[in-house]
Every structure is written in C-alpha cells, then in structure tokens.
Amino acid sequence: MAQPKSSLLKVILLGDGGVGKSSLMNRYVTNKFDTHLFHTIGVEFLNKELEVDGRVVTMQIWDTAGQERFRSLRTPFYRGSDCCLLTFSLDDSQSFLNLANWKKEFIYYADVKEPDSFPFVVLGNKVDVGERQVTSEEARQWCRDNGAHPYYETSAKDATNVAAAFEEAVRRVLATEDRADHLIPTDTVNLHRKPRSGTTCC
Numbered sequence: 001m002a003q004p005k006s007s008l009l010k011v012i013l014l015g016d017g018g019v020g021k022s023s024l025m026n027r028y029v030t031n032k033f034d035t036h037l038f039h040t041i042g043v044e045f046l047n048k049e050l051e052v053d054g055r056v057v058t059m060q061i062w063d064t065a066g067q068e069r070f071r072s073l074r075t076p077f078y079r080g081s082d083c084c085l086l087t088f089s090l091d092d093s094q095s096f097l098n099l100a101n102w103k104k105e106f107i108y109y110a111d112v113k114e115p116d117s118f119p120f121v122v123l124g125n126k127v128d129v130g131e132r133q134v135t136s137e138e139a140r141q142w143c144r145d146n147g148a149h150p151y152y153e154t155s156a157k158d159a160t161n162v163a164a165a166f167e168e169a170v171r172r173v174l175a176t177e178d179r180a181d182h183l184i185p186t187d188t189v190n191l192h193r194k195p196r197s198g199t200t201c202c
C-alpha cells in the first residue's frame, strides 16, 4: 500500500532563556533530557516525523537558544512558522509575564497577517518542580485573554505532556483553514508513530 504523503511543518519555540526550550525539543525528538551537546554545537532545529490523526507530517522544530546571537536572526528564524510554542517556566513568574512580549515580537517579525487565527500553543514547563510561581488558573486566564491556546503544563525532565503538546501543535496547524494544502511535501516518510494517550491538556 502506498505511504501517505508527508508534509513539512515549521514549529518554533519561543520564551525566556532558561525556561527549557532546548530541553523540550530534545526530550521530544531524542527522548533525552541532557541538552549540553545542543548548546555546545548550537543546534537550531531538529526534524521529527510523526503521524497525527492519520496524517503524516515532518515537524521541523526550531529552538531559539543563545538569545544574544539569535536576536539579529529573528526574521529568518520566525518567518514561515506554522505554529509558535510560547514557553515559560512555572517556577519563574517573570518568564510568564514576558509571554506577551514574545507573542508580540513573533507576530511582528514573522509578519503574521492574521494573528487572531494563528496557532499559538502555550507551555508552562518544569511542572515537576515543587515550588511554582504561576498557578494553572493564572496561565489559563492568560491564554483566554490572549487568544493563545491550548495550554499544557510540561516537564522536559520527566516527559510529562511533551509529546501531547507537540502533537497538539500539529493538530492546530492542520485545523487552521485547511493549511495542510499550504504545507511543503517531503519525500521521505520512515517513522510512523502512534499518537499517545493518557496525557492531559489544561
């Protein structure tokens, strides 16, 4: 039987330094937690092929580590993104307060024409850490007020909700005005992963 056609979809992780963006990408793509190698060699994106609701996509996940170097590269980094994962750390209220700036900056530099319908997924990372500075309700309220949802509480350390959040990002893209038609076909499809169950979205 013929393989389903794969599409390339660009997802970008944005948020303050230290909230766990590289760790989330690494956890999702390699299922490892240590990001030392990433930071050392300056990984900018990783590809992950997956199947969501019967559709095979190659998700190209862009990390924005190395904030200083990255600032001059915002336009090429942001442009062409199909989904933006706005990330903060649940044990750092300032990173939560900065989400609005990240969203605004993304809309400007990515030149998003219709921000109200653009897929933003919000990640409150480090849910494994006991002492949180941001409550689930505060985060959900921010998402409602800012048209950014769904909201996931994740842990790159113990993998809580990481796959669910990335898979939901794909779903949001595919659901947006049949954007699947705009995605770039890729030739190779060699990994079919079943969507996971038992994960929760806030």
Ligand code: GDP
Pocket: 015, 016, 017, 018, 019, 020, 021, 022, 023, 024, 035, 065, 125, 126, 127, 128, 129, 154, 155, 156, 157, 158
């Ligand atoms: P980035 O600058 O946003 O890419 O953040 P990093 O991925 O480099 O992570 C910053 C620090 O937070 C590192 O020490 C990570 O080990 C740690 N970290 C990342 N994610 C988690 C998490 O889910 N739980 C905990 N406890 N620590 C995390």
